Amino acid sequence: QVQLVESGGGSVQAGGSLRLSCAASGYRPSWYCAGWFRQAPGKEREGVATIYTGIGSTYVSDSVKGRFAISQDNAKNTLYLQMNSLKPEDTGMYYCAARLCLGYQLATRTSEYSYWGRGTQVTVSS
Numbered sequence: 001q002v003q004l005v006e007s008g009g010g011s012v013q014a015g016g017s018l019r020l021s022c023a024a025s026g027y028r029p030s031w032y033c034a035g036w037f038r039q040a041p042g043k044e045r046e047g048v049a050t051i052y053t054g055i056g057s058t059y060v061s062d063s064v065k066g067r068f069a070i071s072q073d074n075a076k077n078t079l080y081l082q083m084n085s086l087k088p089e090d091t092g093m094y095y096c097a098a099r100l101c102l103g104y105q106l107a108t109r110t111s112e113y114s115y116w117g118r119g120t121q122v123t124v125s126s
Contacts, residue, residue, distance in 0.1 A: 002026040002115040009120030022079040022096030029074040030054045033101035040092040057106040086124045093119040
């Protein structure tokens, strides 16, 4: 049974940093794509960054490129999102997600992901 538990969210001022973690269980990390998605009030959920360590591939959305970095520790089966130079528009609920990717390319779209955590709130004030 796949389980995903996010942590590390909080409130910061613009320009600050946060590191999100997602503790995963129930699957072999090198067979799965995993990623971070976010949803602001009144907006659709959007992809922030995804990773597939089985083929060494990562994706980062243009809106956070150069500021956010995704990584994964396969030994711990933990996914991370390092967020630097945070902006008020980064505010939202951040979700960790995963899907089986063995034999496929890196999944980048929200609709492609099967398993979801409950989310962790990130609030950036100006």
